[in-house]
Amino acid sequence: MLNTVETPASSFREHWRNRRRGRGAQVIIYTGKLLRMFVYQTDWKVLPMAALIAAMVSMVIRKDFFLTMEGDLKGAFALTCVCIWNGCFNSIQVICRERNVLKREHRAGLHITSYVMSHMLYQALLCLAQTILTLFVLEKMEVKFPSEGLITRWFMVDIGISMFLMSYAADMLSLLVSAIAHTTTTAMTVMPFVLIFQLVFSGGIFNLPAWSQTVSRFTISNYGLKCIAAQSDYNHTPMVTAWNTLVKLWDNEVGGTISVGQVLDFLSDEQNALLNQYRDTEIDATATVGQIWDAAKSSSGFQELREQKVDATLTVGEIMDMLESSSVLEKLRSQGILGTSVGEIIHTLSETIKDSGLRDYSVGRVFTVGELLDTIHAEELAEAFRDVQLGGKLTVGELIRMITENKDLQAMRDREITLKTTVGKLVETIGVDTVKDLVQNRTAAVSRVAAYDYTEDNILYYWGVFGTFAVVFSLLAVLALEFIDKDKR
Amino acid sequence: MIPIDLNEMVVLPSLLTLLFDSVDWVQVIMTILLIFGLWGMFKKSGIPSWYALIPCAREYMFARCAGREPEGRVTSVVTFLLTVLDLVVIWMDYDTFESLVLLFDILSLSLEIVRFIYMIRIYAGIINVYGRRRRWMVMWILLRSVTSIIWGWNKKYQPSVKVEDLSSESLTEMNGKEASVMREGLTVNLKERTATEFFQKKYLLRDIHMSIQPGHMVLLLGGSGAGKTTFLNAVNGYEKAKAKVTLNGGDVYGEYKKMMYQVGFVPQQELMRGKDTVYHTLMDSAVMRLPAMVSRADRKERVEEVMKIFGLGPVRGNLVDKLSGGQKKRLSIAMEFISNPSLFILDEPDSGLDGVMARELMEQLRKIADQGKIVIVITHTPDRVIDLFDDVIVLAKDTHRTGRLAFFGSIKDARQFFGKEKMEQIVLSINRQEEGGEGRADEFIQKYSEVTQHA
Numbered sequence: 051m052l053n054t055v056e057t058p059a060s061s062f063r064e065h066w067r068n069r070r071r072g073r074g075a076q077v078i079i080y081t082g083k084l085l086r087m088f089v090y091q092t093d094w095k096v097l098p099m100a101a102l103i104a105a106m107v108s109m110v111i112r113k114d115f116f117l118t119m120e121g122d123l124k125g126a127f128a129l130t131c132v133c134i135w136n137g138c139f140n141s142i143q144v145i146c147r148e149r150n151v152l153k154r155e156h157r158a159g160l161h162i163t164s165y166v167m168s169h170m171l172y173q174a175l176l177c178l179a180q181t182i183l184t185l186f187v188l189e190k191m192e193v194k195f196p197s198e199g200l201i202t203r204w205f206m207v208d209i210g211i212s213m214f215l216m217s218y219a220a221d222m223l224s225l226l227v228s229a230i231a232h233t234t235t236t237a238m239t240v241m242p243f244v245l246i247f248q249l250v251f252s253g254g255i256f257n258l259p260a261w262s263q264t265v266s267r268f269t270i271s272n273y274g275l276k277c278i279a280a281q282s283d284y285n286h287t288p289m290v291t292a293w294n295t296l297v298k299l300w301d302n303e304v305g306g307t308i309s310v311g312q313v314l315d316f317l318s319d320e321q322n323a324l325l326n327q328y329r330d331t332e333i334d335a336t337a338t339v340g341q342i343w344d345a346a347k348s349s350s351g352f353q354e355l356r357e358q359k360v361d362a363t364l365t366v367g368e369i370m371d372m373l374e375s376s377s378v379l380e381k382l383r384s385q386g387i388l389g390t391s392v393g394e395i396i397h398t399l400s401e402t403i404k405d406s407g408l409r410d411y412s413v414g415r416v417f418t419v420g421e422l423l424d425t426i427h428a429e430e431l432a433e434a435f436r437d438v439q440l441g442g443k444l445t446v447g448e449l450i451r452m453i454t455e456n457k458d459l460q461a462m463r464d465r466e467i468t469l470k471t472t473v474g475k476l477v478e479t480i481g482v483d484t485v486k487d488l489v490q491n492r493t494a495a496v497s498r499v500a501a502y503d504y505t506e507d508n509i510l511y512y513w514g515v516f517g518t519f520a521v522v523f524s525l526l527a528v529l530a531l532e533f534i535d536k537d538k539r
Numbered sequence: 540m541i542p543i544d545l546n547e548m549v550v551l552p553s554l555l556t557l558l559f560d561s562v563d564w565v566q567v568i569m570t571i572l573l574i575f576g577l578w579g580m581f582k583k584s585g586i587p588s589w590y591a592l593i594p595c596a597r598e599y600m601f602a603r604c605a606g607r608e609p610e611g612r613v614t615s616v617v618t619f620l621l622t623v624l625d626l627v628v629i630w631m632d633y634d635t636f637e638s639l640v641l642l643f644d645i646l647s648l649s650l651e652i653v654r655f656i657y658m659i660r661i662y663a664g665i666i667n668v669y670g671r672r673r674r675w676m677v678m679w680i681l682l683r684s685v686t687s688i689i690w691g692w693n694k695k696y697q698p699s700v701k702v703e704d705l706s707s708e709s710l711t712e713m714n715g716k717e718a719s720v721m722r723e724g725l726t727v728n729l730k731e732r733t734a735t736e737f738f739q740k741k742y743l744l745r746d747i748h749m750s751i752q753p754g755h756m757v758l759l760l761g762g763s764g765a766g767k768t769t770f771l772n773a774v775n776g777y778e779k780a781k782a783k784v785t786l787n788g789g790d791v792y793g794e795y796k797k798m799m800y801q802v803g804f805v806p807q808q809e810l811m812r813g814k815d816t817v818y819h820t821l822m823d824s825a826v827m828r829l830p831a832m833v834s835r836a837d838r839k840e841r842v843e844e845v846m847k848i849f850g851l852g853p854v855r856g857n858l859v860d861k862l863s864g865g866q867k868k869r870l871s872i873a874m875e876f877i878s879n880p881s882l883f884i885l886d887e888p889d890s891g892l893d894g895v896m897a898r899e900l901m902e903q904l905r906k907i908a909d910q911g912k913i914v915i916v917i918t919h920t921p922d923r924v925i926d927l928f929d930d931v932i933v934l935a936k937d938t939h940r941t942g943r944l945a946f947f948g949s950i951k952d953a954r955q956f957f958g959k960e961k962m963e964q965i966v967l968s969i970n971r972q973e974e975g976g977e978g979r980a981d982e983f984i985q986k987y988s989e990v991t992q993h994a
Contacts, residue, residue: 065797067832068830069830069831070827070829070830071826071827071831075826075831079823079826079827083812083815083819083823086819087812087815090814090815091814150806150808151811153810154804154810157777157799157804158799158804158824158827158828158875159799159828160827259637259638261636261638261639262638535778
């Protein structure tokens with residue numbers, strides 16, 4: 051054996067003289083190389099591609115993003131998809147396409163950590179450029195972004211950071227795939243699975259079974275969707291699906307039979323939020339009979355009301371009971387006729403009818419309201435009492451109480467009322483704005499998700515998760531590439 | 540599904556009941572028949588018959604009988620995974636894990652497809668080894684149990700080749716005589732270079748010892764699969780072997796970080812980034828390979844000098860992709876030459892070049908050797924440039940397909956040793972008969988071993 055032992059001093063001098071560039075310098079060399087190749091290679095195409103994707107997505111989301119809950123969720127999912135798509139396609143081929151070149155350079159002294167770090171820097175620049183482009187396009191396509199941010203002063207910066215970090219985490223995941231795959235074909239075969247996995251397990255759009263909730267915790271899309279949804283203030287925007295469905299049913303007929311008792315119970319229910327809103331509202335009911343009649347006649351619904359049908363059919367039994375018990379006919383019943391009284395004749399007739407089974411036989415016909423009004427000479431009556439003063443000031447609550455405490459109405463509790471109308475008319479009766487407000491806010495209230503709360507803690511947590519993902523994926527990429535010398539030739 | 544309560548002492552009976560209930564008895568009978576058939580087939584191929592009893596192992600061994608070992612590895616692993624998945628699904632309560640059970644079922648289906656494809660490859664191999672008609676493929680796919688019994692126990696069905704036991708000791712004698720370490724030049728004392736594939740140790744190279752003088756240009760000869768590239772990778776320290784390699788007194792393995800810059804390895808393919816310019820490719824190479832102390836001006840000067848040597852000046856601004864085959868080769872060599880290495884290894888630098896260009900390139904390498912460097916070259920067309928070489932290394936596969944040293948010495952001695960005038964004839968003499976050669980590798984390995992023992 052040769053004596054190659056050297057003194058420490060000379061060994062140090064020799065080592066210093068012969069030392070090669072360290073990891074830091076190699077990072078700079080390789081970042082420069084990547085930037086140079088960005089121009090010559092086709093990598094630059096990812097920038098216009100990002101702008102095109104943003105334009106297409108904005109067409110779908112611009113109407114209601116930041117305005118409604120559904121729009122926020124849709125927008126959050128769309129932006130998450132955009133970021134993951136951009137990130138993944140930036141780096142899916144970058145390592146595997148030059149694996150053999152890398153192996154040669156590794157043999158010649160290239161540190162894997164430097165190589166991956168240079169890719170991290172380069173990909174960060176690429177993701178940043180894509181994020182800026184995407185936001186620019188979305189703004190141009192008139193997506194209504196809020197102006198004030200939560201973490202920074204500008205909302206665009208806040209959401210830009212979220213999008214950048216999300217893209218970057220996806221980019222690093224793709225870099226890992228590229229580091230593990232030996233060929234571009236393998237990488238591109240794996241890619242769809244990665245994308246589908248990310249999108250399916252994002253958890254916001256698709257209902258996942260319980261066991262898969264754990265899996266979704268390891269997807270970038272899960273946190274991406276939450277982050278963007280939180281930043282769009284999902285929990286404080288109205289939910290419009292229920293209202294929109296109601297509008298679509300506007301002309302659909304609805305109907306049903308309810309009893310007077312049910313109506314009275316509804317009115318007397320102290321927990322009824324809708325009625326409680328109006329209980330203290332005052333109604334100025336001071337008017338003359340003439341004013342009321344004129345107002346009714348001039349209203350658009352009067353003619354419609356006249357055409358409403360009133361079921362005036364009666365059974366023979368009901369007529370006979372009325373003849374026997376009506377106080378109005380009492381004088382008539384006491385009149386003598388043919389040695390007996392009218393009352394006796396009516397009673398005998400009633401008994402005969404009862405025996406013959408004719409009591410349930412219907413007589414009479416269906417009238418319209420107009421016919422009834424004409425029959426009772428309503429117009430002449432109104433003219434006759436034109437100057438008579440009616441009513442006074444009272445609240446809705448008092449009116450309801452008057453109705454619910456009315457003994458005559460209470461006696462008619464079992465009487466059934468058949469309603470037939472359209473959804474629209476029903477809503478108009480209650481008040482369109484009232485129902486809209488109620489439906490949107492109630493549905494929104496039950497759809498709130500704590501993870502979508504627009505708080506600093508939430509946003510910073512999501513940013514932290516993206517950063518952690520990026521670091522873990524890049525470290526795994528380093529680990530995978532450290533075994534590059536074990537590749538089969 | 541039968542629910543199993545792990546908290547009770549009924550686990551084992553429940554499990555047995557569960558397994559018993561889920562057994563497909565037709566499949567059991569078919570498996571027994573298959574084992575019986577494979578028992579006979581393994582015996583014919585020289586594999587211990589009891590492997591037929593072990594699930595997964597029998598798939599692998601069957602593939603080896605068919606000469607399809609890589610497919611056997613995949614099939615074996617896939618079979619193992621399918622068995623595990625089957626057991627997991629049997630254990631799972633369908634109502635509780637409905638989605639997971641469905642997922643596993645889909646996974647099983649995918650694996651079954653993989654196994655089916657790989658089994659077709661293996662069947663094609665076994666039909667080839669037994670020299671039978673292709674129509675047997677249908678029988679193997681539909682009724683492999685019955686087919687295996689026919690092939691395993693009918694004397695008319697015999698394999699044309701037996702399975703080689705690669706792990707056994709070589710028949711040819713080991714030299715074991717180490718070359719003495721030189722102060723100047725390259726000394727290789729390689730005991731063995733092994734690789735483990737699928738729990739099996741394989742000898743890629745064994746017993747190679749030599750010393751090469753500085754200024755020598757050495758030709759590395761050998762048939763395909765003889766281990767030429769493996770040998771070069773072992774010499775430059777990138778893929779370490781059980782060996783001692785010293786270059787100008789420095790231990791290549793022990794001081795790899797320092798010594799790696801004294802070895803330039805030019806791979807067979809032009810492994811460069813096609814979208815970078817020639818100048819930047821060389822400049823980056825210089826920055827990476829030259830010591831950090833070298834000034835910017837000196838580095839630039841060195842790049843210019845190397846471009847001049849290899850005739851790359853006129854294309855300095857061109858993208859690598861735009862260069863001709865010869866220019867790419869020269870650039871690839873220049874990238875390694877830039878650090879002025881003492882040992883220069885080139886794996887088929889003349890592949891894809893015409894005779895004139897190949898000659899020019901080799902002459903350039905001769906000039907490099909003349910500067911006192913060692914140049915080792917693999918080439919498949921040695922005779923047109925043989926006058927430029929000083930020495931020749933001949934590697935050959937022995938009976939166990941291990942790369943062994945069949946000769947190392949001057950060109951003149953090589954001609955005398957092999958009794959052949961041309962280098963290509965030497966390669967033919969050591970190549971296996973099924974490769975069109977004379978199959979005399981063991982003879983020359985043995986002869987060289989004896990010669991060096993007595994030297």
